[in-house]
Amino acid sequence: MPDLRHDEHRIALxxxxxxxxxxxxxxxxxxxxxxxxxxxxxxQIGPGTVIYPSVVIQRDDTSxxxxxxxxxxxxxxxxxxxxxxxxxxxxxxxxxxxxxQVKANRGDFDIRIGNGVRPVTEPAVETTD
Numbered sequence: 001m002p003d004l005r006h007d008e009h010r011i012a013l014x015x016x017x018x019x020x021x022x023x024x025x026x027x028x029x030x031x032x033x034x035x036x037x038x039x040x041x042x043x044q045i046g047p048g049t050v051i052y053p054s055v056v057i058q059r060d061d062t063s064x065x066x067x068x069x070x071x072x073x074x075x076x077x078x079x080x081x082x083x084x085x086x087x088x089x090x091x092x093x094x095x096x097x098x099x100x101q102v103k104a105n106r107g108d109f110d111i112r113i114g115n116g117v118r119p120v121t122e123p124a125v126e127t128t129d
Contacts, residue, residue, distance in 0.1 A: 006035075014040050014060065040065065046091065049073070055096075056080075063104065064088070068115070071095070080105055090115035 007017040016024075020041075021034035028047025031037055036053040039045070043057045046069035051057075054075040059065035063081035066088045073079075074096030081087040085104030089095075092115055095102075100119060104111045 010038070013038075014042075015058075016041055043067070043079075046071070052077075052096070058082070059087075062107075065104075068093070074098075074100075076100060078102070083107055085109040085111070087111045089113045090117070092116045094118045 010017055015038045018034045021031050021037060021039050024031055024039075024045065029045050030050045032051065033053040037051055037055045039051070039057045040059045042061065042065070043059050044066040045057070046067055048070040049067055049072070051073045052075050055073045056078045057065065057067070057073070058079065059081040060083070062084045064086040065079060065081040068089060068091035070092045071089065072094045074094070076098050077096040078101040079087060079089070080101070080103040082105040084107030086109065087102060087104040088111070090113060093113060102111060102113070
């Protein structure tokens with residue numbers, strides 16, 4: 001097998017290794033494809049959360065990124081806390097599928113998303129009877 005360096009790159013950029021992402025299952029977090037997700041080492045993720053492929057959860061050492069319990073992060077979701085920003089997401093939220101970006105990337109950004117939030121990424125059509 002070739003000498004793959006994916007974990008070296010992940011560590012250099014502050015992300016969990018593939019095996020660390022997979023080990024989140026021990027705390028009740030389901031990472032469906034640990035090879036395709038990027039999760040920062042300092043991010044707090046509540047039990048019962050499901051992380052689908054192609055999700056990025058990123059924070060730097062000056063920022064806070066916290067996810068409550070029972071969330072579903074579908075493909076295309078980007079959560080970013082950087083430059084002193086704070087991003088807190090409640091329980092039972094669904095983000096994605098499709099492009100969902102939540103960025104608290106300035107020190108004065110304090111983004112809080114409540115419980116049960118499900119943002120719509122495409123036009124919704126409703127009919128009434």
